[in-house]
Amino acid sequence: xxxxxxxxxxxxxxxxxxxxxxxxxxxxxxxxxxxxxxxxxxxxxxxxxxxxxxxxxxxxxxxxxxxxxxxxxxxxxxxxxxxxxxxxxxxxxxxxxxxxxxxxxxxxxxxxxxxxxxxxxxxxxxxxxxxxxxxxxxxxxxxxxxxxxxxxxxxxxxxxxxxxxxxxxxxxxxxxxxxxxxxxxxxxxxxxxxxxxxxxxxxxxxxxxxxxxxxxxxxxxxxxxxxxxx
Amino acid sequence: xxxxxxxxxxxxxxxxxxxxxxxxxxxxxxxxxxxxxxxxxxxxxxxxxxxxxxxxxxxxxxxxxxxxxxxxxxxxxxxxxxxxxxxxxxxxxxxxxxxxxxxxxxxxxxxxxxxxxxxxxxxxxxxxxxxxxxxxxxxxxxxxxxxxxxxxxxxxxxxxxxxxxxxxxxxxxxxxxxxxxxxxxxxxxxxxxxxxxxxxxxxxxxxxxxxxxxxxxxxxxxxxxxxxxx
Numbered sequence: 001x002x003x004x005x006x007x008x009x010x011x012x013x014x015x016x017x018x019x020x021x022x023x024x025x026x027x028x029x030x031x032x033x034x035x036x037x038x039x040x041x042x043x044x045x046x047x048x049x050x051x052x053x054x055x056x057x058x059x060x061x062x063x064x065x066x067x068x069x070x071x072x073x074x075x076x077x078x079x080x081x082x083x084x085x086x087x088x089x090x091x092x093x094x095x096x097x098x099x100x101x102x103x104x105x106x107x108x109x110x111x112x113x114x115x116x117x118x119x120x121x122x123x124x125x126x127x128x129x130x131x132x133x134x135x136x137x138x139x140x141x142x143x144x145x146x147x148x149x150x151x152x153x154x155x156x157x158x159x160x161x162x163x164x165x166x167x168x169x170x171x172x173x174x175x176x177x178x179x180x181x182x183x184x185x186x187x188x189x190x191x192x193x194x195x196x197x198x199x200x201x202x203x204x205x206x207x208x209x210x211x212x213x214x215x216x217x218x219x220x221x222x223x224x225x226x227x228x229x230x
Numbered sequence: 231x232x233x234x235x236x237x238x239x240x241x242x243x244x245x246x247x248x249x250x251x252x253x254x255x256x257x258x259x260x261x262x263x264x265x266x267x268x269x270x271x272x273x274x275x276x277x278x279x280x281x282x283x284x285x286x287x288x289x290x291x292x293x294x295x296x297x298x299x300x301x302x303x304x305x306x307x308x309x310x311x312x313x314x315x316x317x318x319x320x321x322x323x324x325x326x327x328x329x330x331x332x333x334x335x336x337x338x339x340x341x342x343x344x345x346x347x348x349x350x351x352x353x354x355x356x357x358x359x360x361x362x363x364x365x366x367x368x369x370x371x372x373x374x375x376x377x378x379x380x381x382x383x384x385x386x387x388x389x390x391x392x393x394x395x396x397x398x399x400x401x402x403x404x405x406x407x408x409x410x411x412x413x414x415x416x417x418x419x420x421x422x423x424x425x426x427x428x429x430x431x432x433x434x435x436x437x438x439x440x441x442x443x444x445x446x447x448x449x450x451x452x453x454x455x456x457x458x459x460x
Binding site for chain 2: 058059060061064065067068071072073080081082084085088091094095098099109127128132133151152
């Protein structure tokens with residue numbers, strides 16, 4: 001289907017509009033330094049990822065689930081031997097993450113500004129409702145979006161609902177994001193278009209090994225390339 | 231405005247569709263028992279509420295913020311002297327809360343069933359996205375709702391957006407809930423109708439002292455009374 005039919009463009013938020021993954025990865029490093037008396041850094045990183053995956057179905061995505069997993073991991077990795085001050089520190093780290101400034105991805109504001117005059121723009125993200133709303137407000141990007149969609153996960157069904165809500169057909173919908181797993185594959189599955197703009201850091205949980213080949217798919221290196229294509 | 235114009239009815243979720251507050255109050259009691267070596271129960275309850283209020287703007291509503299506040303409070307109330315096993319216990323309590331069975335409010339299912347043939351029904355709740363979605367699925371009430379709206383707070387602006395999304399006027403909208411502060415006052419403010427159905431327990435944060443007097447307002451003792459009025 002040609003791109004000329006596109007009516008609505010949805011943007012993922014974390015690592016598509018603003019940096020996010022870097023904050024989590026930095027915090028994981030900081031965590032493993034705090035735990036260095038009990039565990040080697042490499043093992044700590046691996047087991048922390050396992051802990052996050054174990055808790056994901058119950059906790060969902062976001063900083064608060066991450067903070068709870070850090071606390072649980074710290075107790076488990078130290079076999080309950082760590083001082084209470086480390087737990088206090090982890091609570092403080094979680095709050096710092098929630099309060100962190102929003103760093104925009106290069107060129108995104110101008111891209112949104114140009115596109116917003118021709119298309120209905122949507123922010124479509126998973127994660128914590130309050131955190132994502134707060135980041136959107138801090139980002140200054142809110143005025144460019146017609147609609148904000150924050151979902152607990154990004155499955156084909158979630159995208160079908162979104163397209164239905166917008167009163168358009170899947171082939172009139174374009175999703176833009178940094179995760180092949182969440183932003184590309186489920187959208188192609190329902191007959192939509194998808195642009196993948198990789199961020200330099202990808203969470204292991206979001207990794208997809210096979211390259212995507214599909215007529216409705218494009219791989220871009222930065223957001224501003226959209227302006228030449230659309 | 232007459233009730234005969236109503237087209238859409240939105241229901242609050244926690245303590246309107248299913249029990250919620252009881253779970254939080256029971257956990258607070260359990261917490262203060264765990265902390266009894268460091269603080270009297272009455273003081274513990276009061277200071278825990280203060281801790282939750284302090285963290286509310288940053289953490290938002292829900293079980294995960296509550297669990298983080300319990301951990302922070304436990305460390306603070308014991309001046310860092312409590313054993314790590316108490317923190318472990320609090321993590322476990324938080325997970326139990328997330329996994330707790332959903333207990334429906336008496337008569338709600340039949341009320342929704344009857345109303346769903348005449349009105350567009352919406353679930354409109356604040357709180358954690360994943361938790362509320364999970365409770366909705368567990369409750370078995372999902373088929374009665376045309377639309378699910380989970381917001382970070384319930385302000386007049388949030389209700390205005392909801393009414394706009396439904397393509398109706400405020401006087402065609404009725405909100406039903408257990409909180410005067412969240413479900414009644416902001417809806418009356420935008421020109422909608424509101425039914426208050428109190429739950430036996432109300433969180434101090436949601437309390438409103440003055441009784442409501444407004445032509446668009448009704449106080450009901452149970453959900454099934456709606457069937458006689460509408």
